[in-house]
Amino acid sequence: MHNELPSILLNAAADEFAKLPGIGKKTALRLVLHLLKQPVADVEKFGNSFIKLRNEIKHCKICNNLSDNDICEICSNSRRNKSIICVVESIRDVLSIEQTQQYSGLYHVLGGIISPMAGVAPSDLNVDLLVQRIKNENIKEILFALNTTMEGETTCYYLYKKISMLNIEITTLARGVNFGDELEYTDELTLGRSILNRQPFIK
Amino acid sequence: MHNELPSILLNAAADEFAKLPGIGKKTALRLVLHLLKQPVADVEKFGNSFIKLRNEIKHCKICNNLSDNDICEICSNSRRNKSIICVVESIRDVLSIEQTQQYSGLYHVLGGIISPMAGVAPSDLNVDLLVQRIKNENIKEILFALNTTMEGETTCYYLYKKISMLNIEITTLARGVNFGDELEYTDELTLGRSILNRQPFIK
Numbered sequence: 001m002h003n004e005l006p007s008i009l010l011n012a013a014a015d016e017f018a019k020l021p022g023i024g025k026k027t028a029l030r031l032v033l034h035l036l037k038q039p040v041a042d043v044e045k046f047g048n049s050f051i052k053l054r055n056e057i058k059h060c061k062i063c064n065n066l067s068d069n070d071i072c073e074i075c076s077n078s079r080r081n082k083s084i085i086c087v088v089e090s091i092r093d094v095l096s097i098e099q100t101q102q103y104s105g106l107y108h109v110l111g112g113i114i115s116p117m118a119g120v121a122p123s124d125l126n127v128d129l130l131v132q133r134i135k136n137e138n139i140k141e142i143l144f145a146l147n148t149t150m151e152g153e154t155t156c157y158y159l160y161k162k163i164s165m166l167n168i169e170i171t172t173l174a175r176g177v178n179f180g181d182e183l184e185y186t187d188e189l190t191l192g193r194s195i196l197n198r199q200p201f202i203k
Numbered sequence: 204m205h206n207e208l209p210s211i212l213l214n215a216a217a218d219e220f221a222k223l224p225g226i227g228k229k230t231a232l233r234l235v236l237h238l239l240k241q242p243v244a245d246v247e248k249f250g251n252s253f254i255k256l257r258n259e260i261k262h263c264k265i266c267n268n269l270s271d272n273d274i275c276e277i278c279s280n281s282r283r284n285k286s287i288i289c290v291v292e293s294i295r296d297v298l299s300i301e302q303t304q305q306y307s308g309l310y311h312v313l314g315g316i317i318s319p320m321a322g323v324a325p326s327d328l329n330v331d332l333l334v335q336r337i338k339n340e341n342i343k344e345i346l347f348a349l350n351t352t353m354e355g356e357t358t359c360y361y362l363y364k365k366i367s368m369l370n371i372e373i374t375t376l377a378r379g380v381n382f383g384d385e386l387e388y389t390d391e392l393t394l395g396r397s398i399l400n401r402q403p404f405i406k
Contacts, residue, residue: 007271013256016249020234031223033295035253036260036269043257046219047250050238053216054246057239066239068210092236 062133064109064126066091074107081105083140085133087159089113089152093145105143108133113146113155122158130159134166144172265336267312267329269294277310284308286343288336290362292316292355296348308346311336316349316358325361333362337369347375 010032017028035043059065060072063085067073074080074094084105088094094107110125133139142163146152160170176194177186213235220231238246262268263275266288270276277283277297287308291297297310313328336342345366349355363373379397380389 007260007269009252009256009260009271010269013252016252019249021237022230022233027225029295029298030225032253032256033293034224035257038257040257044254046222047252047254049212049216049219049250050235051247051250053212053235054238054241054243057210057212066210066213068212090236092232095232 060109063107064111064129065094065107079104083138084143085130085139085141086143086145087130088145089147089155097145105141110146110155113151114158115151125155127159127162131162131166134163134168139168141169141171144170148175262312266310267314267332268297268310282307286341287346288333288342288344289346289348290333291348292350292358300348308344313358316354317361318354328358330362330365334365334369337366337371342371344372344374347373351378 013032013035014025014028017023017031018025023031035046038046056068058067058070060067060075061070062075063072065072065074069076081104085108086097086103086105087108087110088097089110089112091109094109097103097107108126108130110127110130112120112125114120114122114125130142134142142159144156144159146155156172164170174197175190176197177183177190183191216235216238217228217231220226220234221228226234238249241249259271261270261273263270263278264273265278266275268275268277272279284307288311289300289306289308290311290313291300292313292315294312297312300306300310311329311333313330313333315323315328317323317325317328333345337345345362347359347362349358359375367373377400378393379400380386380393386394
């Protein structure tokens with residue numbers, strides 16, 4: 001379709017949108033035509049926001065979270081519990097956990113999980129920094145909050161091997177039936193585990 | 204959700220995406236995190252493509268179509284039939300009609316249709332230019348290709364009033380049952396019209 005666009009500029013802009021995940025060529029064209037209707041200043045703000053972000057964003061030197069500064073807001077927040085580190089795959093997981101408002105400790109963003117299929121080896125992850133943090137700071141607990149996929153489990157196991165001798169408590173997110181789930185449609189593994197790990201009923 | 208993002212830059216970029224039609228805050232964040240993984244040069248190309256487009260795109264001085272030059276590719280193409288003008292609402296309609304490969308004439312892009320609800324008055328449309336073209340050039344036929352909505356019909360009627368005395372043929376797209384439609388689910392108006400305008404059966 002784009003080859004038939006009457007303008008090289010239009011083509012180029014639509015192609016840029018279409019490179020984004022989940023955006024097809026028709027949507028890309030719709031978005032470009034929308035931008036064309038906006039004031040020049042707004043479109044400049046739009047385009048420059050991504051360039052500025054890409055050029056200026058930093059990774060927190062402590063936890064590898066995205067940050068405007070060398071040290072992220074969480075690591076530099078004196079009210080956070082500095083004795084527990086929650087290990088996550090990506091910044092998106094940090095956001096999800098922060099939204100629950102149930103966690104007040106620190107994070108460690110691995111930047112991926114071990115995945116031979118995707119070509120991610122243990123050396124690609126931010127593991128040495130984690131081991132250093134445990135050794136140098138007064139960390140009492142490491143909470144694994146990785147996806148419960150094959151890759152997540154593999155990564156947990158690898159990390160466990162790396163830090164189990166460091167004499168800290170190692171925990172993982174509770175597994176069980178989701179709130180709102182119908183048992184009939186819950187997978188066997190989850191249901192089986194949630195029976196084994198059954199909890200006292202709270203009235 | 205965005206208020207909890209750990210970075211002002213990230214917030215700003217995600218907000219820019221979320222301003223686009225059909226892009227929610229979650230998708231916006233996903234797109235921004237995708238951009239963050241791309242090389243700086245690619246992100247600069249991405250952002251600048253929209254700014255360049257917005258600053259440099261022109262409207263064809265003849266038909267009001269979008270164009271890189273003063274005169275668009277269609278108007279300057281010597282192989283197009285210069286005696287017929289197809290009147291459309293927007294550039295998107297030009298693209299749809301071009302895709303059918305059934306039309307080889309010129310276009311006239313109104314830039315909207317009359318819509319009191321949306322605050323579009325006849326004076327907002329590119330009508331004077333159309334009248335001028337009919338008067339000054341050797342135009343034999345005007346084909347109305349506007350949406351078959353109340354606004355489209357109103358606009359057709361308004362245009363008809365403006366050009367009917369100019370002694371040219373005025374046509375409109377055939378109305379009828381869509382290819383692939385089941386009669387049971389075709390609306391009464393369309394079905395009724397397609398009976399009135401029934402065509403010779405071609406074996």
